[in-house]
Amino acid sequence: xxxxxxxxxxxxxxxxxxxxxxxxxxxxxxxxxxxxxxxxxxxxxxxxxxxxxxxxxxxxxxxxxxxxxxxxxxxxxxxxxxxxxxxxxxxxxxxxxxxxxxxxxxxxxxxxxxxxxxxxxxxxxxxxxxxxxxxxxxxxxxxxxxxxxxxxxxxxxxxxxxxxxxxxxxxxxxxxxxxxxxxxxxxxxxxxxxxxxxxxxxxxxxxxxxxxxxxxxxxxxxxxxxxxxxxxxxxxxxxxxxxxxxxxxxxxxxxxxxxxxxxxxxxxxxxxxxxxxxxxxxxxxxxxxxxxxxxxxxxxxxxxxxxxxxxxxxxxxxxxxxxxxxxxxxxxxxxxxxxxxxxxxxxxxxxxxxxxxxxxxxxxxxxxxxxxxxxxxxxxxxxxxxxxxxxxxxxxxxxxxxxxxxxxxxxxxxxxxxxxxxxxxxxxxxxxxxxxxxxxxxxxxxxxxxxxxxxxxxxxxxxxxxxxxxxxxxxxxxxxxxxxxxxxxxxxxxxxxxxxxxxxxxxxxxxxxxxxxxxxxxxxxxxxxxxxxxxxxxxxxxxxxxxxxxxxxxxxxxxxxxxxxxxxxxxxxxxxxxxxxxxxxxxxxxxxxxxxxxxxxxxxxxxxxxxxxxxxxxxxxxxxxxxxxxxxxxxxxxxxxxxxxxxxxxxxxxxxxxxxxxxxxxxxxxxxxxxxxxxxxxxxxxxxxxxxxxxxxxxxxxxxxxxxxxxxxxxxxxxxxxxxxxxxxxxxxxxxxxxxxxxxxxxxxxxxxxxxxxxxxxxxxxxxxxxxxxxxxxxxxx
Amino acid sequence: xxxxxxxxxxxxxxxxxxxxxxxxxxxxxxxxxxxxxxxxxxxxxxxxxxxxxxxxxxxxxxxxxxxxxxxxxxxxxxxxxxxxxxxxxxxxxxxxxxxxxxxxxxxxxxxxxxxxxxxxxxxxxxxxxxxxxxxxxxxxxxxxxxxxxxxxxxxx
Numbered sequence: 001x002x003x004x005x006x007x008x009x010x011x012x013x014x015x016x017x018x019x020x021x022x023x024x025x026x027x028x029x030x031x032x033x034x035x036x037x038x039x040x041x042x043x044x045x046x047x048x049x050x051x052x053x054x055x056x057x058x059x060x061x062x063x064x065x066x067x068x069x070x071x072x073x074x075x076x077x078x079x080x081x082x083x084x085x086x087x088x089x090x091x092x093x094x095x096x097x098x099x100x101x102x103x104x105x106x107x108x109x110x111x112x113x114x115x116x117x118x119x120x121x122x123x124x125x126x127x128x129x130x131x132x133x134x135x136x137x138x139x140x141x142x143x144x145x146x147x148x149x150x151x152x153x154x155x156x157x158x159x160x161x162x163x164x165x166x167x168x169x170x171x172x173x174x175x176x177x178x179x180x181x182x183x184x185x186x187x188x189x190x191x192x193x194x195x196x197x198x199x200x201x202x203x204x205x206x207x208x209x210x211x212x213x214x215x216x217x218x219x220x221x222x223x224x225x226x227x228x229x230x231x232x233x234x235x236x237x238x239x240x241x242x243x244x245x246x247x248x249x250x251x252x253x254x255x256x257x258x259x260x261x262x263x264x265x266x267x268x269x270x271x272x273x274x275x276x277x278x279x280x281x282x283x284x285x286x287x288x289x290x291x292x293x294x295x296x297x298x299x300x301x302x303x304x305x306x307x308x309x310x311x312x313x314x315x316x317x318x319x320x321x322x323x324x325x326x327x328x329x330x331x332x333x334x335x336x337x338x339x340x341x342x343x344x345x346x347x348x349x350x351x352x353x354x355x356x357x358x359x360x361x362x363x364x365x366x367x368x369x370x371x372x373x374x375x376x377x378x379x380x381x382x383x384x385x386x387x388x389x390x391x392x393x394x395x396x397x398x399x400x401x402x403x404x405x406x407x408x409x410x411x412x413x414x415x416x417x418x419x420x421x422x423x424x425x426x427x428x429x430x431x432x433x434x435x436x437x438x439x440x441x442x443x444x445x446x447x448x449x450x451x452x453x454x455x456x457x458x459x460x461x462x463x464x465x466x467x468x469x470x471x472x473x474x475x476x477x478x479x480x481x482x483x484x485x486x487x488x489x490x491x492x493x494x495x496x497x498x499x500x501x502x503x504x505x506x507x508x509x510x511x512x513x514x515x516x517x518x519x520x521x522x523x524x525x526x527x528x529x530x531x532x533x534x535x536x537x538x539x540x541x542x543x544x545x546x547x548x549x550x551x552x553x554x555x556x557x558x559x560x561x562x563x564x565x566x567x568x569x570x571x572x573x574x575x576x577x578x579x580x581x582x583x584x585x586x587x588x589x590x591x592x593x594x595x596x597x598x599x600x601x602x603x604x605x606x607x608x609x610x611x612x613x614x615x616x617x618x619x620x621x622x623x624x625x626x627x628x629x630x631x632x633x634x635x636x637x638x639x640x641x642x643x644x645x646x647x648x649x650x651x652x653x654x655x656x657x658x659x660x661x662x663x664x665x666x667x668x669x670x671x672x673x674x675x676x677x678x679x680x681x682x683x684x685x686x687x688x689x690x691x692x693x694x695x696x697x698x699x700x701x702x703x704x705x706x707x708x709x710x711x712x713x714x715x716x717x718x719x720x721x722x723x724x725x726x727x728x729x730x731x732x733x734x735x736x737x738x739x740x741x742x743x744x745x746x747x748x749x750x751x752x753x754x755x756x757x758x759x760x761x762x763x764x765x766x767x768x769x770x771x772x773x774x775x776x777x778x779x780x781x782x
Numbered sequence: 783x784x785x786x787x788x789x790x791x792x793x794x795x796x797x798x799x800x801x802x803x804x805x806x807x808x809x810x811x812x813x814x815x816x817x818x819x820x821x822x823x824x825x826x827x828x829x830x831x832x833x834x835x836x837x838x839x840x841x842x843x844x845x846x847x848x849x850x851x852x853x854x855x856x857x858x859x860x861x862x863x864x865x866x867x868x869x870x871x872x873x874x875x876x877x878x879x880x881x882x883x884x885x886x887x888x889x890x891x892x893x894x895x896x897x898x899x900x901x902x903x904x905x906x907x908x909x910x911x912x913x914x915x916x917x918x919x920x921x922x923x924x925x926x927x928x929x930x931x932x933x934x935x936x937x938x
Contacts, residue, residue: 013873013874013876014873014876016881017872017873017878017881018873020878020881020884021856021865021869021872021873021878021881021884021885021888022816022856022857022860022865022869023814023815023816023817023855023856023857023885024816024857025816025881026815027815027818027882029815029819030809030815032810032813119799119801119802194914194916195880195882195916196818196820196826196828196880196882196883196914196915196916196917197818197820197880197882198820245880245881246880247818247880247881247882248879248880248882248916248917250916277819279822280820280821280822280823280825280826499880500879500880500881500917501879502879665876666876668876668922669876669879669917669918669922672918672919672921672922673879673916673917673918673919674919675919676918676919676920677916677919699821699823699825700821700823700825700826700914701823701825705914705916706919706920707910707911707914707920708906708907708908708910708911708913708915708920708923708924709904709907709908709911711907711919711920711921713903713921714919714921737919
């Protein structure tokens with residue numbers, strides 16, 4: 001019998017796509033229930049202040065308005081806003097679902113208006129009068145650290161949410177022995193995730209069943225269910241959370257937000273379903289932002305180019321309240337600061353700072369892009385100081401392949417890598433030497449052409465669960481369940497909650513391949529807490545490496561039971577049964593039986609297998625014993641217009657190493673999307689508040705995201721270094737691009753302007769900023 | 783106000799408030815939820831439909847402005863049960879991830895291919911400049927549109 005070609009590693013088009021390309025998918029705002037109400041929020045127009053008066057008389061009198069609620073209505077009934085990160089004693093802040101007499105950021109929900117449809121609700125919301133006595137505002141995180149700064153929470157001694165510090169005495173020794181030190185102040189600006197689908201929630205309380213169903217655009221539905229139970233005081237078993245089609249998330253849909261908590265309460269109170277869909281302005285105002293770091297970095301280096309030690313002070317904007325996992329995000333920055341390099345010792349201090357701004361939380365990369373940006377800027381600065389090519393200085397610092405598993409200066413245990421091989425591949429494909437020659441020629445012709453380099457690694461698939469804080473109420477494992485139907489078809493349930501990653505395809509490939517059945521005979525279900533075994537969710541590039549490994553384990557269990565049933569039917573010993581290509585066969589050319597016949601026998605059970613239960617299904621949970629560290633070498637060539645400051649990307653090449661690949665189509669999609677999203681941060685994107693805490697980037701006309709014409713064809717290649725952290729040998733891919741492209745593009749821009757004497761630029765590299773740098777460097781000469 | 787609009791080839795009559803946006807009429811009254819709302823300000827293109835054969839952002843057009851005209855949405859782009867070459871192209875080339883921008887992106891691309899059956903990469907990128915995708919980085923969308931152009935050429 002011919003062996004079927006393996007589906008693993010095959011470029012298989014997605015099984016999700018037919019519904020999506022025909023407009024047949026169902027996102028939360030597409031849902032409509034009988035007697036459904038609409039909600040609209042009245043939000044704070046001030047960044048800080050006391051609410052003197054709320055008058056909803058006119059709003060309540062409008063036709064179609066059903067109810068108007070303020071904090072007085074929800075006090076003690078719903079809240080506070082979920083946060084699953086333990087904060088130090090004495091610093092635990094409870095953020096109310098609706099403002100409790102005090103406002104702390106622009107957009108904070110104060111009043112919710114409930115009406116028969118969204119037009120009426122929004123009209124009525126405009127009629128609610130909220131009188132606020134403005135208070136002192138602090139927006140800048142460094143200013144917030146000053147002893148006399150206005151306090152976001154007057155009951156706290158300062159504006160610190162939490163801190164983290166490690167002083168390594170070895171650092172001082174290495175600085176004393178250094179040949180040189182580079183000092184940098186880096187801004188990793190606050191950005192917005194901008195999933196194309198804004199947040200949306202539909203809540204429906206069933207009085208007969210005494211059960212709540214919440215459809216929500218969320219990437220962690222089981223987590224949302226747990227948090228809603230706590231927030232609403234409803235037992236978990238009376239709550240069903242469904243994340244239907246989710247139109248992008250990027251970390252910003254990890255939190256369970258105030259609106260998500262409030263709508264179920266309203267539905268239960270009014271006994272009617274109620275829906276709210278965020279406007280894009282609300283999304284920019286009140287969906288968690290990402291990044292927002294100021295980093296003070298010092299790095300000690302030797303004449304050889306070796307970077308020996310780093311001192312880091314990270315000032316991280318938490319915003320006005322601790323979001324779901326927000327205060328944990330900055331801790332990944334010092335952890336990953338060593339990057340691909342043998343930095344011997346690191347001292348760091350992380351200051352998580354409250355300001356009168358929207359909360360920050362995970363955003364694609366979550367703490368690791370900040371780390372990569374720090375160490376890559378250090379490498380470029382050291383290279384420049386020593387006159388070394390940026391690739392050479394990195395090469396001199398690489399952790400060598402034979403050193404893995406390698407424990408870094410901050411205690412991360414890297415699984416496997418060969419950085420030099422990946423860089424070499426990138427240099428070869430880029431024809432780096434030729435590119436440098438062309439750059440030289442372009443410079444002679446007066447053009448500002450630069451080549452940028454980034455070597456990055458990141459931590460994926462967080463675990464083990466021994467790190468989990470009880471307040472998280474979840475570990476770092478993931479669940480999978482496989483139910484084999486009597487026909488032998490497979491229903492797969494994953495605790496991950498994919499929203500574009502393509503796991504319905506990747507997991508179907510794994511299951512079809514393992515069981516020898518067709519892709520069409522596998523269905524992958526997710527995102528419904530009534531359907532799927534309790535799981536954790538999709539974040540931190542864990543979908544395949546943790547969730548997929550759970551699928552692999554469930555498959556192993558199904559096949560093991562299938563083997564026992566087959567052995568009984570074939571009347572041979574279990575250990576003499578082999579399973580390949582969908583057939584259980586006795587070794588040495590003995591009798592055989594197909595998987596589908598075994599599935600039928602398992603359900604028919606007319607030949608019961610002693611010691612076994614009928615049926616063929618398995619639940620598995622993968623608990624990661626360690627994390628994986630994919631890596632990549634990225635190169636970019638840019639040109640900056642001397643007259644306008646406009647930066648054009650001429651070339652961008654990425655050679656990434658994500659270990660084994662199940663579907664290269666999906667992997668490339670993740671990489672391309674990540675690179676462009678990261679380029680958005682590098683070149684365009686910036687959440688800006690004015691001094692009064694007013695958001696000045698509140699629409700997509702003011703907050704610029706990348707568009708198609710700005711990019712050349714991005715060139716991709718891969719190397720493959722597998723891992724033993726999981727049986728798939730896969731390392732994770734979701735966040736590589738957004739980690740790599742910001743330092744790569746900034747490296748290229750500084751390289752372009754270096755002949756003018758420019759040694760530092762901050763993101764985003766907007767034309768006016770580059771123009772000003774060119775003007776400044778030329779001493780005002782044009 | 784009473785309106786009569788031909789939507790996906792079918793005459794639909796309705797009595798709508800003058801301020802009702804076309805996208806809300808399509809989605810909420812006709813149940814055509816394939817057209818999405820991403821910004822409500824004409825910036826993102828998720829709501830792109832065709833009005834009298836031209837790509838229009840339906841979040842900044844009133845339903846009453848469609849009176850007497852022909853509207854095509856993603857649901858009506860291809861005959862039932864069949865895929866338009868662009869839908870095939872997006873599927874084959876992985877031109878989508880979360881899928882939220884996809885219907886609008888396809889409708890914008892359909893206008894491009896109607897105007898220029900064999901567009902260059904630069905022309906494709908220019909044509910979809912008004913449509914934001916946050917997942918793909920656009921490259922596979924460009925490939926998808928080229929794929930569709932090839933398919934359409936072969937059919938001729």
